[in-house]
Amino acid sequence: MELEEAKKLLEKALEEKQLCVVVGRCKVAYIGRAASKLSEGDRLLVVKHDGTFLVHQSTKMAAINYQGPGSKTSCELEHDANNLQEKKPVALVVTAKRTLPNGALEKIDCRFYKVYAVNCYSLQDDEKLQLFGTERQLSDLLMQDLQLIEKGLIPLRQESDLRKGSVDILAEDAQKKIVAIELKRREAGLDAVTQLARYVKELSQRKNQTIRGILCAPHITENALKMLEKEGLEYYKLDYEIANPSAKIRGLEKKQQTLSQF
Amino acid sequence: MELEEAKKLLEKALEEKQLCVVVGRCKVAYIGRAASKLSEGDRLLVVKHDGTFLVHQSTKMAAINYQGPGSKTSCELEHDANNLQEKKPVALVVTAKRTLPNGALEKIDCRFYKVYAVNCYSLQDDEKLQLFGTERQLSDLLMQDLQLIEKGLIPLRQESDLRKGSVDILAEDAQKKIVAIELKRREAGLDAVTQLARYVKELSQRKNQTIRGILCAPHITENALKMLEKEGLEYYKLDYEIANPSAKIRGLEKKQQTLSQF
DNA sequence: GCGATCAGCGGCACG
DNA sequence: CGTGCCGTTGATCGC
Numbered sequence: 001m002e003l004e005e006a007k008k009l010l011e012k013a014l015e016e017k018q019l020c021v022v023v024g025r026c027k028v029a030y031i032g033r034a035a036s037k038l039s040e041g042d043r044l045l046v047v048k049h050d051g052t053f054l055v056h057q058s059t060k061m062a063a064i065n066y067q068g069p070g071s072k073t074s075c076e077l078e079h080d081a082n083n084l085q086e087k088k089p090v091a092l093v094v095t096a097k098r099t100l101p102n103g104a105l106e107k108i109d110c111r112f113y114k115v116y117a118v119n120c121y122s123l124q125d126d127e128k129l130q131l132f133g134t135e136r137q138l139s140d141l142l143m144q145d146l147q148l149i150e151k152g153l154i155p156l157r158q159e160s161d162l163r164k165g166s167v168d169i170l171a172e173d174a175q176k177k178i179v180a181i182e183l184k185r186r187e188a189g190l191d192a193v194t195q196l197a198r199y200v201k202e203l204s205q206r207k208n209q210t211i212r213g214i215l216c217a218p219h220i221t222e223n224a225l226k227m228l229e230k231e232g233l234e235y236y237k238l239d240y241e242i243a244n245p246s247a248k249i250r251g252l253e254k255k256q257q258t259l260s261q262f
Numbered sequence: 263m264e265l266e267e268a269k270k271l272l273e274k275a276l277e278e279k280q281l282c283v284v285v286g287r288c289k290v291a292y293i294g295r296a297a298s299k300l301s302e303g304d305r306l307l308v309v310k311h312d313g314t315f316l317v318h319q320s321t322k323m324a325a326i327n328y329q330g331p332g333s334k335t336s337c338e339l340e341h342d343a344n345n346l347q348e349k350k351p352v353a354l355v356v357t358a359k360r361t362l363p364n365g366a367l368e369k370i371d372c373r374f375y376k377v378y379a380v381n382c383y384s385l386q387d388d389e390k391l392q393l394f395g396t397e398r399q400l401s402d403l404l405m406q407d408l409q410l411i412e413k414g415l416i417p418l419r420q421e422s423d424l425r426k427g428s429v430d431i432l433a434e435d436a437q438k439k440i441v442a443i444e445l446k447r448r449e450a451g452l453d454a455v456t457q458l459a460r461y462v463k464e465l466s467q468r469k470n471q472t473i474r475g476i477l478c479a480p481h482i483t484e485n486a487l488k489m490l491e492k493e494g495l496e497y498y499k500l501d502y503e504i505a506n507p508s509a510k511i512r513g514l515e516k517k518q519q520t521l522s523q524f
Numbered sequence: 525g526c527g528a529t530c531a532g533c534g535g536c537a538c539g
Numbered sequence: 540c541g542t543g544c545c546g547t548t549g550a551t552c553g554c
Binding site: 322323324363393395396397398426427428447448457504 | 540541542543544545546547549550
Binding site: 030031032033034035036062065066067068100106159166187189190191221222223224 | 541542543544546547548549553
């Protein structure tokens with residue numbers, strides 16, 4: 001496709017706030033929070049009406065270059081500086097600009113040497129994704145019956161706010177000890193343990209009493225478990241099933257109990 | 263476009279390992295690590311030859327539903343179960359399946375009631391992104407002149423592996439004390455502090471001596487700084503510039519000139 | 525808007 | 540493979 005034609009199509013569609021899809025051979029340059037260069041190759045460019053700008057290669061899930069909502073897209077034809085007689089442009093440069101929260105400018109240049117297609121659409125879509133099996137949903141389920149984890153466990157509050165971050169669930173055990181429960185919907189690693197440790201430490205100081213900490217996850221890495229035990233925290237294997245459209249906790253196995261409560 | 267035609271086009275292109283772009287009105291259902299539903303609306307579907315499957319709405323950067331490389335995409339026509347006389351299909355169901363590392367199945371159904379366009383391309387692209395201003399690059403620069411942070415600081419090693427995670431830089435100060443340096447290319451929050459604290463704790467126990475910990479970032483949040491100080495750790499403001507195609511730590515150049523005078 | 529955290533995080537590097 | 544962690548993380552939610 002002629003670059004001039006591509007430019008016209010694209011500009012009209014951008015004006016009309018359509019979703020634009022451009023396929024062609026291009027170089028990409030980015031500067032902003034970081035900087036990048038991508039040599040010439042065939043790519044897919046998607047520009048959404050909210051400013052979203054996505055450059056995709058033919059593999060991988062993630063866009064190779066991108067810019068989020070709020071970006072302004074414009075395009076310019078580029079001519080051969082060494083041959084100004086030639087009226088045919090050398091490239092179509094599609095640019096997305098955006099001002100970062102800190103005031104700096106972020107920019108992508110997508111320099112098309114060939115354009116295979118420009119296709120634009122007005123998409124009607126007011127629907128929102130309904131997602132099931134999130135951490136929040138599991139938390140809600142757990143709150144309904146903390147006895148699953150341990151007999152005598154009474155819920156105090158959910159998403160209790162601490163000054164630094166928040167524990168998923170705060171509870172009280174049969175011995176009236178406060179229990180902080182950190183919930184993970186997937187395998188827990190070192191970060192999950194440090195997170196729980198931080199909450200427990202913070203709470204202990206604030207309440208001036210010993211606080212139990214329970215990490216609740218479907219699985220835990222070896223290192224994480226070691227560190228957990230070293231910190232005097234506990235792990236409970238959380239088995240759950242995702243059934244569309246709801247999640248169910250399958251049953252909770254008690255893995256370890258510290259002596260700290262005695 | 264007729265659904266039958268869309269199916270033929272898509273199947274042929276998938277067979278030929280092309281990049282496929284489908285635009286149409288669809289419902290989306292996902293089940294796998296979690297589960298989701300998305301009611302009828304106009305969307306953009308991209309299927310890459312490596313199996314990548316992306317459903318985009320008309321806003322936001324992230325795909326609303328997706329599946330990574332390795333997925334298998336297939337499509338089927340769906341007929342009205344209440345009117346089997348009718349030969350015209352009701353929907354074109356495009357499905358991506360994938361086996362998760364843990365052996366479970368992950369699946370997206372994209373049920374198109376209308377297809378506005380099916381466009382497929384064979385893209386040639388062997389280029390890789392050159393990215394500048396990454397944490398690793400900053401680390402390399404810092405290693406060249408740790409004096410920037412503190413006089414007398416000598417580099418010991420980079421990316422020193424601990425059993426749990428790794429410190430970006432390990433150094434020795436003028437008093438022969440070991441210093442663990444954690445580098446962040448952007449604002450450091452509580453997570454960065456807990457990360458550094460974990461490294462320092464681990465190192466202290468292993469080396470059986472007091473270890474200094476320095477968090478190096480362009481900015482730090484208030485809470486993070488408070489916690490840092492409470493933990494006896496230090497913060498060094500790292501100012502750097504991204505210049506395409508290289509990053510420079512502000513002040514480093516000057517320092518090098520100073521050194522070259524001797 | 526800042527800040528903290530989740531995410532079906534993805535992707536990478538290393539053991 | 541798992542494990543850990545960076546990322547131009549993005550997106551969400553609370554303050």
